[in-house]
Amino acid sequence: MQEFEFCCPTEIVFGRGAESKVADKIRKYGGSRVYIVYGGGSVVKNGLLARVERILTAGGLAFEVLGGVQPNPRLNLAREGVREALLFGANIILAVGGGSVIDTAKAIAHGAANEGTDIWDFWDGKAKVEKSLPVGTVLTIPAAGSESSDSAVLTNEETGKKAGLSTPFNRPAFSILNPELAFTLPKEQIAYGASDIIMHTLERYFTPVDGNHFTDLIAEALIRNVMQQTKALMVSRKNYDAMSELMWCSTVSHNGVTGLGRMKDFAAHKLGHELSGKFDVPHGASLTTVWGSWARYVYGDKPERFAYFAEQVFGVNSGTTEERARAGIRNMEEFFHEIGMPLCFTELGIGVQKETMIEYLANMCTAGGTKTVATFHPLDKQTVMEIYRMANH
Ligand code: NZQ
Ligand code: ZN
DSSP, X not given: OOOOOOOOOOEEEESTTXXXXXXXXXXXXXXXXXXXXXXXXXXXHTSHHHHHHHHHHHTTOEEEEEOOOOSSOBHHHHHHHHHXXXXXXXXXXXXEESHHHHHHHHHHHHHHHSTTSOTHHHHTTSSOOOOOOOEEEEEOOSSXXXXXXXXXXXXXXXXXXXXXXXXXXXXXXXXXXXXGGGTTOOHHHHHHHHHHHHHHHHHHHSSSOOOOHHHHHHHHHHHHHHHHHHHHHHHOTTOHHHHXXXXXXXXXXXXXXXXXXXXXXXXXXXXXXXXXXXXXXXXXXXXXXHHHHHHHHHGGGXXXXXXXXXXXXXXXXXXXXHXXXXXXXXXXXXXXXXXXXXXXXXXXXXXXXXXHHHHHHHHXXXXXXXXXXXXXXXXXXXXXXXXXXXXXX
């Protein structure tokens, strides 16, 4: 096990009606002027936003609201949020929504605490986040894990670059997780979310570091549980127990616990972000589109690790190491297919791409071929192109 430091300070408030505590939690973290961020309207339609506003009013808290965050959230709306939050004198940012809304709230928090610094400077490494405003979240979809993660992802619409920023300042102060708030999700969003949750754990499972048994067990249990609960939710979206499991797995999958003691890989995320940056496809779908191709390309580096995964997660215990390794990849893909996820470009809905596009995506991913991405098998531009080609059908 490698040495590590782990601090996830986000307070989790879980259960039915948990949002009723939002005003108390805001005050607890020093908030009095609340800048609320939400998405394309689901929380208006299902009444959650109005309920949160009533709770804040009853709690004597001043607030202002910014809506319109899109999936694959855009930089310019976050910049607008920074300007408005500063004008309003916000001292806490409250996200009411999913990963896109939460990531926008995190960006606004950084911008509002660092007046004069363009927030994109934090994302492209020109500036470092040294202070921020507290962020609270009322989560509406189990998926990205942003409700307690140390990362935030934005798309710069001028360059088409979708990029993540990791900093301890991205950890929300508190997150409210009421599984019932996810009952209005369409099935495909549940599937995208479940795939993202699994992927956050897979991206920490296949790494160059071995011998980390407890972390392995957590990861394997989490993946098995997410598969089981997602299948139940595909039958009934309002299954409270299954949604509870999925929501908690969403949080645990990306707060660091599933990868402690080893480095992360995140190859599928890097390749997937380029697909979302270019084609605006849902995050979870971008990941399943490339994962199988990535796995088939790299498993030969450590087939025994893939065979072990197959046994622990899918109970595959016969055949050669190679056969078991391939069976594990196939089983994972079969699950993705079962819940309607894409495994290649055509299933993703972008069609077969020309070689020029493959090269464009690989250039975006590797900064024009000047760097490699991932750790299990560091991927240079040519390798990234090859993996995209394998998914290009
Ligand atoms: O915008 P509204 O109208 O609210 O609709 C959203 C959106 O269309 C809808 N939705 C959410 N909750 C709902 C609902 N519809 C009905 N009922 C509800 N209760 O779902 C759609 C997707 O929302 P979004 O916030 O985009 O989903 P998700 O949570 O999957 O977030 C995806 C974003 O997070 C980033 C992704 O790259 C992507 O940009 N990620 C963030 C991470 C992080 N900060 O740690 C890690 C992840 O790897 C990921 O990269
Ligand atoms: Zn993800």
